[in-house]
Amino acid sequence: MQRVLITGAAGFLGSHLCDRFVKEGFHVIGMDNLITGDLKNIEHLFKLENFEFYHHDVTKFVHVPGELDYILHFASPASPIDYLKIPIQTLKVGSLGTHNLLGLAKEKNARILIASTSEVYGDPLVHPQTEDYYGNVNTIGPRGVYDEAKRFQESITMAYHTYHGLETRIVRIFNTYGPRMRLNDGRVVPAFIGQSLRGEDLTVFGDGSQTRSFCYVDDLIEGIYRLLFSDYANPVNIGNPNEITIRDFAEEIIKLTGTDQKIIYKPLPVNDPLQRQPDITKAKEIINWEPVIDRTEGMKKTLEYFKSLSKEELHKSEHRDFKKNKD
Numbered sequence: 001m002q003r004v005l006i007t008g009a010a011g012f013l014g015s016h017l018c019d020r021f022v023k024e025g026f027h028v029i030g031m032d033n034l035i036t037g038d039l040k041n042i043e044h045l046f047k048l049e050n051f052e053f054y055h056h057d058v059t060k061f062v063h064v065p066g067e068l069d070y071i072l073h074f075a076s077p078a079s080p081i082d083y084l085k086i087p088i089q090t091l092k093v094g095s096l097g098t099h100n101l102l103g104l105a106k107e108k109n110a111r112i113l114i115a116s117t118s119e120v121y122g123d124p125l126v127h128p129q130t131e132d133y134y135g136n137v138n139t140i141g142p143r144g145v146y147d148e149a150k151r152f153q154e155s156i157t158m159a160y161h162t163y164h165g166l167e168t169r170i171v172r173i174f175n176t177y178g179p180r181m182r183l184n185d186g187r188v189v190p191a192f193i194g195q196s197l198r199g200e201d202l203t204v205f206g207d208g209s210q211t212r213s214f215c216y217v218d219d220l221i222e223g224i225y226r227l228l229f230s231d232y233a234n235p236v237n238i239g240n241p242n243e244i245t246i247r248d249f250a251e252e253i254i255k256l257t258g259t260d261q262k263i264i265y266k267p268l269p270v271n272d273p274l275q276r277q278p279d280i281t282k283a284k285e286i287i288n289w290e291p292v293i294d295r296t297e298g299m300k301k302t303l304e305y306f307k308s309l310s311k312e313e314l315h316k317s318e319h320r321d322f323k324k325n326k327d
């Protein structure tokens, strides 16, 4: 049985990856420090023989006994509100954490895939974004801690590839949504759905003319799975090119939930990218991948998930308190 380590296993993407690799017959070792992750996302896996969980912070030395064939590094805060609350951990998990996992991959002779992001393009001046665009990032802005950690992560991963001959893969993930997103993480999909279900007005930041392109989680996981087993070491964009303004998206959600909320406008956060859309030509060519789930279908599934949460969870709208963390 092949063995795979998945970091950020209790998070949104990590938990879906655990499901996929368990289903494909791998022995899955999930790792998470549970700062932003939630064990509820993987509790259904604990009874399985081919799943184990390590409660560990990957910014500290990572030890995994036995052989490892693959490592998928998905541990990181991933929402602008989280970066503001835990900026140092965000920097550390992308830099020190990645370094530890590359060292582990080298030690175990494992192939490693790291989760990068469309944020490496910053507020992009090229549209749609191709992999050869270098980006437009404010190093000291509120998103800089995430963006620069992810840019460093790509650099050190390529250095291990070229210098040590390590088998590496880099996925640049664009906005992704689906079940198990944290309701109160501040990102637009859980924010709008949560507001609709609680009967609150939807908060659009800025005038809502900024765009995003939303990919359903199952499509993303398929792309990552194919990339891992490809022989391509340079970064590959995975995302859904179907672009929409945030204002139109808010209206779509109001229609979908069948509620009659209003849209209210709040100030645009600093360095909020004005447009974002992946060019997925490379993914089509190299791994024969493109998304197959459209927004209507994906949002319906996502809404079902949020509706299944308890009233208490739905109304627990305060953002998670990270103050106790000293790292």
Ligand code: UDP
Pocket (backbone or CB within 6 Å): 079, 080, 175, 186, 187, 188, 189, 191, 192, 203, 204, 205, 206, 210, 212, 246, 268, 269, 272, 273
């Ligand atoms: N956004 C919004 N209202 C909210 C949350 C987010 O209008 O309650 C906007 C945000 O300003 C951004 C877009 O939605 O332009 C996507 O935000 P998200 O935090 O989901 O991801 P990112 O900015 O990293 O793409």
